Amino acid sequence: MTLRTQVGIVGAGPAGLMLSHLLHLQGIESVILESRSREEIESTVRAGVLEHGTVQLLTELGLDARMRRECAEHHGIYLRFSGETHHLSFTEHADGRSIMLYAQHEFIKDLVAARLAAGAQIHFEAKATAVIDPESRQPRIRYLQNGAEHELRCDFLVGCDGYHSIVRPAFPADRRKELAHVYPMGWFGILVEAPPSSDELIYALHDEGFALVSTRSPTLQRMYFQCDPKDDVANWSDDRIWARFHRLLETKDGWKPKTGPIVSKSIVGMRSFVAEPMQHGRLFIAGDTAHIVPPTGAKGLTLAVADVNLLARGLDEFYRRGTTAGLDGYSEAALRRVWRAEHFSWWMTSMLHRFPGADEFQHRLQLSQLAYVCGSPAAARTLAENYVGFPMP
């Protein structure tokens, strides 16, 4: 079977779903192919921080009702080092802007519901397998669904299928550059059934490494500590995990995280990655397909939304006025924002982790940088304005 649409989208993550929704509001038809089931994408716990601009966009689109009821708005973060905790206020240093703690899978649920209510074509359990005629004006994507092979023919094909994309490799090898940096540490993450330990996120640097206290809901908390990326969760009993958190988060005033049943344990590697350009002819890439940031800056989800916001505008100009200026400028404009986020995420990671093999001198430099961020309004503003994010492009 061959389907036909204006914009073919591979992947129903934040990038693919948001793009499809924005196009729908502009009267442009799209079809999404998603390899996983609806249940799976709606239950995979990943990101949790929404930048100010993403929240504003969701509000303008009328997609903010459940988020407003269930999210937690944060007006700053805590930085903890040398046994002391310092508050970095966004109200003071980012002109009153804030972030929202709202789990990515809840954001996905809202978008899927809005898309299906508008009659969208989302093909779940439809795995894209090959891009056909990538150079033509009607690229096609081959996909497998219910054991049968199908094709989707479109005017434009957008890869929103994450790092292991099948769309990105369809760009000719001599026209693309992939820049990557792999960090020598990973994050050991847990989900714990407990009330929040803190009213705002705590980023901690201890002599032995990094820890983060985050949240997903009033009853479910997300916590991470730095680990060897090749470690195995099987090596970590609950007691050993809590002992690690207590040590990395210890303060002079005896603060302790709230504990409870650990319902999930995982290890993620950390890397930075950018693919340039983000367009080849009628093929586009967005979100994690085009770039990965280490999670320390909490930028992945928002970058995905910012990409497709730009791309949707370019496609609107094309279908409404027949001009390609927006599409031609997409890659350059998106990459400007991507590189700012890449730098910020690398900087936060460098400041807050113990790097294997790094000496005491390096650690003292990190502590000095943290003290500067907490003590200087200019340095605090640098962190705050990057953390809450710049206006949507």
Ligand SMILES: Cc1cc2nc3c(=O)[nH]c(=O)nc-3n(C[C@H](O)[C@H](O)[C@H](O)COP(=O)(O)OP(=O)(O)OC[C@H]3O[C@@H](n4cnc5c(N)ncnc54)[C@H](O)[C@@H]3O)c2cc1C
């Ligand atoms: C553990 C973890 C914690 C994170 N924490 C944060 C955070 O706190 N803040 C933040 O901003 N970011 C965070 N991120 C990053 C954030 O989750 C991603 O940047 C975000 O999901 C990117 O959205 P996307 O739509 O580009 O890609 P994805 O969400 O990866 O979506 C891609 C979709 O494509 C589908 N797909 C893949 N291949 C195919 C195929 N061949 N055919 C059809 N479908 C396919 C996948 O099933 C998937 O649903 C975190 C990521 C992880 C893994």
